[in-house]
Amino acid sequence: MSADQPTIANSAGIRALFSNAPYLIACESGLLLVLFWLLRDSPMGRIESGWLAGWGLSALIRIWPLMTARHSDEAGIAQQVRVYVAGAMLAGVMWGVLGWLMPGTADLQQHVLVLMSICAIAVVGVAAQLTWPPAWLAWAIPAVAILADRLLGEGGLYTVIAVLMGLALLLCAGFVVRQGRLAGAQMVADGETGDLLRDMQQKTQKAEDASREKSRFLAAASHDLRQPVHTLNLLVGSLETRSHDADTQQIVEKMREVLTGLDGLFSSLLDLSRLDAEVMRPEMQVFSLRSMFAGLHNEFAGSAHKQGLSLSFDMQDLYVYSDPASFWRVLSNLISNAIRYTREGGIRVRCYPVEGRVRIAVQDTGIGIAEQDLPHIFDEFHQVANEERDRSKGLGLGLAIVRKTCAMLGCTVQVVSTPGKGSIFSVLVPRAAAPAVDEPRQGAGEPLQALGVRAGGVSLAGLRVLVIDDERDVRDSMRMLLEQWECVVMLAESGKEVVSRLKDGEPVPELIVADYRLRERETGADAIAAVRRETGRTIPAMILTGDTAPERIREARDAGCPLLHKPVQPGRLLALMRHCLRDQ
Template identity: 40%
Template sequence: MDGPVAIGAETRKMQESLTHQTAGPEAVRSAVVFVAEAMLRPGDWRGNMRSVLARLGEATRSSRVHLVICEGGADGGVASLEAEWVAPGISTQIDNPALQGFRWRNLGLARWEDLLSRGDIVSGVRDTFPPGEREALDAQDILSIALVPIFCGHDWWGLIGFDDCLTTRDWSAPEIDILRTAAWIIGAIVERDRATTALEQSRALFRDFAEASADSFWETDPSHRFTRFEGSHQPNVSPQGDGVIGKVPWSLPGIDSADPSWQRLFALLRRRKSFRNHRFTLTDADGEPRYFALSGKPRFDLRGNFLGFRGSGAEVTAEVEARRQAETLRQTLAAAIDSISDGFILYDRDWRLVRCNDRWREMVGDDADLFTPGMPYTHIIRTRVARGSIRSALGREEEFVRECFERRRDPQQPAEIEWSDGRWVRVTARRMPDGGMVVLVSDITALKQREASLLAAKEEAERLHLAKSNFLAAASHDLRQPLHALGLFVAALHKTVRSQRGRSILRNMERSLSSMQAMFHSLLDISKLDAGVLAPERTHFPIDRLMGDLVEEFRPEAEQKGLELRYVPSSATVESDAGLLERVLRNLLANAVRYTITGRILAGARQVDGAVRIEIWDTGVGIPSDQLDKIFEEFHQIADSNQSGQQGLGLGLAIVSRTASLLGHPVDVRSKPGRGSVFSITVPTVSPEDIAPGGCLGETMPVEPVMPRSRVLVIDDDDSVLTSMCDLLGSWSCTVDTARSPAEAEALVKKTPPDVIIADYRLGTGETGIQTLDDLRTRFALDVPGILITGDTAPDRLKEARTSGYHLLHKPLQPARLRTLLAYVMGNAGRRKSKAEVEELSRVS
């Protein structure tokens, strides 16, 4: 707040002279009269407040007189200095920001606020006030003060204050009473202005309502004739345009005075009773019906004499028509709902039933009694569950009810529920904008029955597939044993047969044996794919090397059939599993050679958007268009494909498709019957710089590897296999020990430990080759390589053998592969093999 103001000596002397004069009561009373006259002048009282304060200040010889208005009353509201008069030489406070929007408590004047809000006056000399209040007085140079509260009705509105800055003063009781009178006058004038303003607002509100209202206002005389009918809906009931003035209500056209509703109204009029919303119909000049509603109450003068009725009226034609249209729409909607083939249920925002269709009542049967309008959803669900109507709820009643409530709160996904009569329903709910819910219930029993039939058919197909797989595995194993022995015997004959005739027969035996082996290897590949034991190991390599080797592999067979086999070299470097990709391409080339009778075969590669498409063209028998999707199925063969004279198992293209899918390489086929086919596989390419140094194991191994002299233990329960294996290994300068059982193997190892052990997977004792190898290595602390030979193609057997850690070869065994593997494991004895090496050495195709 402002500090003390220096006052000139002459000014101070004048003020002291004035203040020492006694202000007579008459002067103050005169000032109060002036206050009343000034506040009652036309216009806003605020415009006269400056002169009012000045007159009071001069009459009371105060230094400063001010008006403070309090907003919010005594409940912690704020106060502001509204107007002020100051004597000459006294500091003004009207521009002091601390006195605008202040709180009494913040200035340390909470006691003053409490006193003033109760109607008490705050007055006294500065030195009589507490320290905190004295600081506030000192800030405005006040030596004594009087604050008189102003009330509007019962509300504390503000105060008028009188400050003495030059001398002290004790206000007398008469002076205080006069000041209270002045404050009362100001409060009364403010209250009157408030009331006047409120009245004007009410009048304006009523005028606005009358002008904007759709109602009309009417009066009648004591004989019930209309004397006034004002508003926008005065009925025009005759061709001449006459209205209703001078007419009684029951004389208007279209009124049936015998109607019970009019009889009730006439009784109220005779009894001079109020009535409300009486509805009736009039026919207008054009013969069209118009609908009205009247409300009224009787009028009486001060002596109680009946003057007639006064009331309001409104034309409700639009409302009646809207109701009719709504009813028509409701009936149409109800008909549409009832025609829905599904059950329909509508709940309001409080989850009470609004309606359901006949189809739903038909669906629920004996529970239809629950679906009456107003029935709570909770009661419906719990009652149906208690009655046992819902099989999906049996044994889990409370859990089912909770699920229904959760779907009610969040109806996202349809629910499928089984009823106790065996029917299945799908419940779909949608929330309405008003918070209600629409529920559609579809009978999906037939669908569920079809699904059950399909599931049963699927399970039967899986059972048959498993039976087929087990049969093939068992038959494959039983057939592989003699074929395996035959292959070993044929390999051993190479060093004993010398004549040209004998070698010719031996080559024919090898070709037949090779064809049989190819069939068994196809079964093996399918089993591996079923077992999921083929895991691609992607590397970067030039496709030309792989394709060139395969073409050269099939060239002798093609030339023997008189076919031209040509390969267009490619410089592409691809990213794939070389072994698996080789199987795919070998099968495609084998099919091309097998099913091409005359003409040629062309192999090559085309660059396509970051990949290379390897294509194999042939002029073979071709494939009908309706067979193109079926040729990749297992055991599927085209009827005319055997005209080539060669017949397989129908697994080659199934292997191609599933292996390519495993690699992520798309396979495509185009064909025209009688003209030939084009098979292709698309493989991603990389930069030639990405090729890893070194090559595959097959490139570093010689075709006829040198076998170190070694002792080999062979474990097999088949005498023919033992004999043939002994002959073959003996021809390779190996010392061979043979055992028909794990016990015999144990005795042999105890006597002379071997350098390598070859064991059949199935042994007649019930033990497996894996168990036997593990037991021998553990019991005798052997650190020798182990090789498993198996004729099993069952997926679980393949998984077990693959994860055993031993090298794996499949029957019928190719002697060259066995020799290569033996040379490798013996030449690297004691060196830990990499996973890639083990995988490469164990692959067969």
């Protein structure tokens, strides 16, 4: 894309960039604070004020066009995006220079921490700047090039890291440029339709369509965007299983905290974009609240106990009619919010019938919500009692997702709150009669959260695990993690490759972990079916996917396989593997 000759597609892409940029800069600032805090007692913690001034200048340069773009014409916005790209380039240079400021005494963990920080910003930057690739490239190229040059000078393992950084930059740059062109092509199509619009009302409609197309694009690209975060999760999981000294262990734990926050941010943004784009289609069915409450208790009991809070559920035999996966997300966000804003006491989840519907109430003894804040709590990025924007309290997207998901499901969400005493969030959902036959066994096709599986019981030592994924980075990171669990790992790109190797006498796997999207239009379900046919055995299997569409859950259920959405936490992967083996 070029900004020299403004077009409708360019303008829409730039405005989408400016819309996402504040959140990117905020994430970058927060990560910078966390990084300096983690390294405060090391030689890295004494960064020259010149570096901080340089990064601050890059932030100001990027913020200035965001403040002036709203009232600019096409020519003006083309000039402003050049300023923004210049600021992005300066920011990339400063992050790269950070590597040069690392003293010779800095250990490997400190280098890895800086590298992880750059990777985290690069991943978030892809989502935020995908509609205008030059902005991401202007940041990524100098950041990676300068840091890689420093690492090459260190020799040894650092040379390998530098080469891997270069390869990762090339792959990500290709993805960003390719997807940016697709986004530009879509915006051109919208622009050609918009040329027929002349009055202000028509122009407003065109802008809304462009916004929806941006959200649709982000929703469709969720698989590719989730992959790097998924790989990072597996690599950090592999580090967590190794023995370290106390200082290194603390760094690994902080890396997990940062990555968990990134997972939550990334998933929330993608969920919100899918809801805005209206591409989520609920799969309505009758299900038991007792079963769902049991899964939610397993999911949140640990975090509640960690904060010294009680968590109780009213386990009544009530059935409702809704989409289980989407309704799980609603209750999960409400319970998570209650735990986050409750300092003492506890959370109670109740359900009771009300005139053909069921009211589910999540009651806490937390800080409560002031009356003037109640009309705004379901707005995006609105948070109560978080003026300092503490990232541990989230981004303020959870209740926005609750409101939009409830609207999609035809449910009603209400809130009653007293400051200093707590809040009650309640959801009204249609009641259903109990099914005439027993409910199908949970597992096949259900997200892991709904299973409520426990992580204990089955040893994985010596287990032959087949990993089918068409991306080498994912296969390698999965191998590293599984080998830490003492599994015997078999790697393959496709079901066809596995069948060929089985014919040549390779041992039959005892568990299959398959990505959903493979090459040549093959799916993980197809690959699992091919291996089962060749071996004549119903080998336990699971499917991993970054696609949250209801169709994926249905296809996994038809294949008799549980489903786990990326990015995958190692603990959940371990629990689901043991669940599959216990069922077998």
